[in-house]
Amino acid sequence: MASESVVKVDMELLTASVTSLLDTLPVDPSNSYTxxxxxxxxxxxxxxxxxxxxxxxxxxxxxxxxxxxxxxxxxxxxxxxxxxxxxxxxxxxxxxxxxxxxxxxxxxxxxxxxxxxxxxxxxxxxxxxxxxxxxxxxxxxxxxxxxxxxxxxxxxxxxxxxxxxxxxxxxxxxxxxxxxxxxxxxxxxxxxxxxxxxxxxxxxxxxxxxxxxxxxxxxxxFVEFLLFLHQPRHWRDQPLSPTTKFEYTHSATELKQAGVEFCCGNGSMLFDVRFRNGELKIPSLLVNDSTETFFRNIIAFEQCSYHSRDITSYVIFMDGLINTREDVVLLVNCGAIRNELGEDEAVADLFNNLHKEIMTDVSDFYFAELCVDVNEYSRDFFHELKARCFKWGRVLRHDYFSNPWAVISVIAAGLLLGLKIIQAVCSIIQVKH
Structure with a gap:
């Protein structure tokens, strides 16, 4: 049987080591609460x-x-x-x-x-x-x-x-x-x-x-001051039940294709977003050189503190609506965004990048119920059919009617096809007689 070695611990050295660690703590730890x-x-x-x-x-x-x-x-x-x-x-x-x-x-x-x-x-x-x-x-x-x-x-x-x-x-x-x-x-x-x-x-x-x-x-x-100014004045809806299937909204152009109408809401609060009878009302937001700093620092504060994630929710909601410059153009045209950055692409990049590295929790997402309603509306059979027709129309306009020469070519091809069909029908009639 192997002999067991006994390792002695120098208690004085251990005590001194732990004491020196404790000495590095702040004298008053109460600041962790204040x-x-x-x-x-x-x-x-x-x-x-x-x-x-x-x-x-x-x-x-x-x-x-x-x-x-x-x-x-x-x-x-x-x-x-x-x-x-x-x-x-x-x-x-x-x-x-x-x-x-x-x-x-x-x-x-x-x-x-x-x-x-x-x-x-x-x-x-x-x-x-x-x-x-x-x-x-x-x-x-x-x-x-x-x-x-x-x-x-x-x-x-x-x-x-x-x-x-x-x-x-x-x-x-x-x-x-x-x-x-x-x-x-x-x-x-x-x-x-x-x-x-x-x-x-x-x-x-x-x-x-x-x-x-x-x-x-x-x-x-001041960060908290700006947060309190922009926070919703009323409590959000009850959290979604665990059985509810949730996903963020599709982009603005996709929703438009599905029959959702966009317009500028009358409220000044960012959270006065309303969806009723296929109409999505979004309050106007000024986007300028200070917007990214404003959102990023309030979001960082929300992530660090006990505050609800209201501004985080707003940014995630807008990021869902905005994927490309076409989405920005749609929101600018309806008045939901006042773009002082200049390029529409810059606004799209801003919201797409804001969402990165954000900790999200559906149970704390302010617009969860609204997203469910919008997505259910857009999945309705007739709205989905309308979206497909809208998409096909865009493909035709982009691929075949993008310039006058393309239009002339399509018309000429159509006429030629029509003449071929008439010629074929006439040939069949002659054979029968």
Whole structure:
């Protein structure tokens, strides 16, 4: 019988090793429950890293070390100086405010923030005042300096708009909202911080047409603010039963062939999509340079947080309708899409790529019941027959009637065939007689 070897464990060494591991944990793990600002996961980032990366300015601690963004730090300092001088605010009052906010701000980030209390407080002040000043200058033209390139150059403005929509480039809204309270209320003429934010993001999604609600005022940062603005105002239908066979809708052109009529809905909410008596009503959506950043970062936030996947559902629904530029043309013509990107192909690519790397769950899909109704309608015998006739008609137009010479050739061939048939009939009659 082989002898059993006994391996002794150095308990002191083991204890020291485990203790050192525990020492790497954050001092206060509670931020895992209060965190609302996350890192975007690797899969969606690979699909389009630029949609999650700041171009002009760093807000918050996650991108502050990027050298290409350091050029805006002097602009932030000028904003701070202009802010407290213009409104007669003591700098010490502002410093006291951000020092009191430091701990709660630190807890809003999923990442462990290594900055000292002093450095983090400094960052909070500069970034917070920068946001307030941008919002004030956007509304009150008299605050703008003559050489302020942010408001003079449309490309720089678009970069700033992009940066303030990024999930990783956020500062808790309570900071900027608190800093705005230092401004004399009589000067603001009853304008709130949320009014200024709403005005700043007016060209993003359907923001301009959507009213501020009480729910919007509970947002913790701008990504959540845009999410709350665009979320449906009513609960979705009950989830599909497990026995229901589900599939996403066919493309817009295929549905059109099957007899579905498309028109622009009257509602301003993205989720006011209605299907009745073969008519699919879709609210108009503005598609411009900010659309991809808007959708991608809200989807990333929905994937990270406890929120329902409403915007994710909308993107999946639109991706089902849009496969090619022909689908985009159909939706543009009916008013469901306002295309400011230029090329229809660009809109198709945008929605087709947005759907990649998204975790989907039919039980949490807002438009599940609507998709079932649309697909059942399109599979009806007469609608399917109409679709086939429509498809054959398209083939004829494409292959045989694409230009005048092709039309002439088909007519000539038809006449020749007709003459041949007449000649054959005449020959048969002569033989019989």
């Amino acid at each position: 965190a609302c600002i996350y890192r975007v996961s690797e899969k969606p980032r690979k699909a389009n890293e630029a949609a999650y990366t700041p171009r002009l300015v760093s807000i918050g601690p996650l991108h502050r070390d990027k050298s290409q963004l350091h050029g805006m730090e002097s602009y932030k300092m000028r904003c701070l100086q202009n802010f407290y001088v213009r409104f007669g605010i003591e700098l010490k009052e502002l410093l006291g405010f951000v020092a009191r906010e430091e701990s709660s701000v630190r807890g809003c980030y999923e990442d462990t923030i290594s900055l000292s209390k002093e450095k983090l407080s400094e960052m909070i002040l500069l970034d917070g005042v920068f946001i307030v000043e941008i919002f004030l200058k956007n509304h009150f033209f008299q605050f703008r300096e003559r050489s302020d390139t942010i408001f003079e150059n449309r490309w720089i403005w678009n970069d700033l708009l992009h940066d303030l929509m990024l999930l990783e480039n956020q500062l808790p809204m309570n900071v900027a909202k608190g800093l705005l309270r230092f401004v004399d209320p009589s000067f603001m003429d009853e304008l709130t911080f949320y009014d200024l934010a709403h005005e700043f993001f007016k060209n993003v999604g359907n923001t301009e047409k959507l009213p501020l609600t009480e729910h919007c005022c509970k947002a913790r940062h």
